[in-house]
Amino acid sequence: xxxxxxxxxxxxxxxxxxxxxxxxxxxxxxxxxxxxxxxxxxxxxxxxxxxxxxxxxxxxxxxxxxxxxxxxxxxxxxxxxxxxxxxxxxxxxxxxxxxxxxxxxxxxxxxxxxxxxxxxxxxxxxxxxxxxxxxxxxxxxxxxxxxxxxxxxxxxxxxxxxxxxxxxxxxxxxxxxxxxxxxxxxxxxxxxxxxxxxxxxxxxxxxxxxxxxxxxxxxxxxxxxxxxxxxxxxxxxxxxxxxxxxxxxxxxxxxxxxxxxxxxxxxxxx
DNA sequence: CGGGCACCAGTCCTATGCGA
DNA sequence: TCGCATAGGACTGGTGCCCG
Numbered sequence: 001x002x003x004x005x006x007x008x009x010x011x012x013x014x015x016x017x018x019x020x021x022x023x024x025x026x027x028x029x030x031x032x033x034x035x036x037x038x039x040x041x042x043x044x045x046x047x048x049x050x051x052x053x054x055x056x057x058x059x060x061x062x063x064x065x066x067x068x069x070x071x072x073x074x075x076x077x078x079x080x081x082x083x084x085x086x087x088x089x090x091x092x093x094x095x096x097x098x099x100x101x102x103x104x105x106x107x108x109x110x111x112x113x114x115x116x117x118x119x120x121x122x123x124x125x126x127x128x129x130x131x132x133x134x135x136x137x138x139x140x141x142x143x144x145x146x147x148x149x150x151x152x153x154x155x156x157x158x159x160x161x162x163x164x165x166x167x168x169x170x171x172x173x174x175x176x177x178x179x180x181x182x183x184x185x186x187x188x189x190x191x192x193x194x195x196x197x198x199x200x201x202x203x204x205x206x207x208x209x210x211x212x213x214x215x216x217x218x219x220x221x222x223x224x225x226x227x228x229x230x231x232x233x234x235x236x237x238x239x240x241x242x243x244x245x246x247x248x249x250x251x252x253x254x255x256x257x258x259x260x261x262x263x264x265x266x267x268x269x270x
Numbered sequence: 271c272g273g274g275c276a277c278c279a280g281t282c283c284t285a286t287g288c289g290a
Numbered sequence: 291t292c293g294c295a296t297a298g299g300a301c302t303g304g305t306g307c308c309c310g
Contacts, residue, residue, distance in 0.1 A: 063299065145279045176279095180296055214279060259279055 002157040008064045009048045009154060017075040018047060022158065035090045039083035044154040047073045121171065122195040125202055135208045136199050141172065142214030142259055143188045143223060144179035148172060185219065189226050193234070196227075200235050203269045209237065215261040224263040237267040 001022070006015055018040075025036045049065040101111050120126060122140070141148065149168040156165040169175070173195070174188040181187070199209055213224055224242070231237035243264040 139279095142279050177297070182295080216279090262279090 006157050008067075009050070009157070011049060011070050011072040014047050014073050014075055018044075018158075021075065021079060032087075035086050036083055039079060039086050041152075041155050041158070042086075043075075043078045043082050044158065046078050047075050048154060049073075122173075122198060123191060125198040127201075129202050131202070131204055133202045133207055134204060135210070136203065137210045138199075139212040140192065140195065141174050143174040143216055143219060144176055144184055145174075145214065145216060145259060147176045149175075150177065185221050185223075188223075189221075189230070192227060193230055196231060196235055196237075200237060200269060205269060207269045208240070209267040209269070211263075211265045211267070213263045213265065214259040215263065216259050224265065228265065231267055236270050238270050240266040240268050242266070 001015075001019060003015070010018065022040060025033065025040055028036060049070045050063070097111065101108065104111075118126070122138075147169070149165055149172055153165055155161070161168075169177070173191040174184065178184050178187070196209075203209065211227065213227060215223055228239055228242070231239065245262050245264070246260060
């Protein structure tokens with residue numbers, strides 16, 4: 001881990017415990033390592049000295065605790081709770097997979113060929129999978145709402161994900177840190193346009209795209225209309241249905257901004 | 271059954287950097 | 291030095307769940 005930077009976020013005792021914990025997890029056999037590693041990453045925020053009562057977008061900005069605010073946390077307790085939940089989730093998933101294999105009468109080897117996980121920028125998808133996909137379901141970033149890289153800033157201190165936080169931050173579509181930029185909307189629509197072009201390219205003829213789009217109240221333009229007209233005019237997509245749902249602000253009531261409306265749009269490649 | 275507290279695709283304000 | 295644009299920091303407050 002990056003000790004120098006981590007000392008600004010974690011109590012020394014917490015830091016030592018996390019180092020030992022990570023060592024133990026990474027020695028585990030592959031079958032369980034990923035689940036436990038996910039638990040490890042997801043407890044970093046709670047083990048840090050950041051105040052507990054903060055919205056998650058808050059850590060998107062660089063708010064390192066002051067030295068006098070560094071506090072100790074019960075690493076083992078937090079880890080055990082999290083890993084228990086995630087392991088239960090994994091077991092339930094495995095049971096569903098087993099059931100599916102039995103229903104379909106296929107072997108685990110065949111089943112594994114159904115599932116491929118790849119990491120890629122939606123604006124530059126692989127040509128290998130061109131015209132092979134039946135359906136794409138995606139919830140792209142809402143414009144100017146969240147810094148997804150920054151919200152995981154602590155993860156980058158513990159693992160090399162192949163790119164730096166700064167690099168990933170610059171690649172994000174419509175991030176929170178650009179929320180005051182005058183051409184935010186233009187940039188967002190351009191990036192969404194690139195992504196949609198790539199999605200259309202991987203879809204089979206007649207394949208479907210389901211898009212979930214948030215409508216930030218501060219947005220000047222009608223984001224859904226922009227996307228729909230883009231899909232109609234410049235891409236080979238027909239609009240099948242659009243649903244509109246209002247977000248009930250039961251957790252967080254604000255008189256002005258926020259995301260109050262979400263659209264679910266279903267397109268078909270013509 | 272009621273008080274406290276975690277939760278939240280939050281907002282608002284100001285320091286900073288840069289060009290004229 | 292001023293004005294503008296942006297990055298970063300400080301902070302709200304209602305709802306439901308949990309626990310005594």
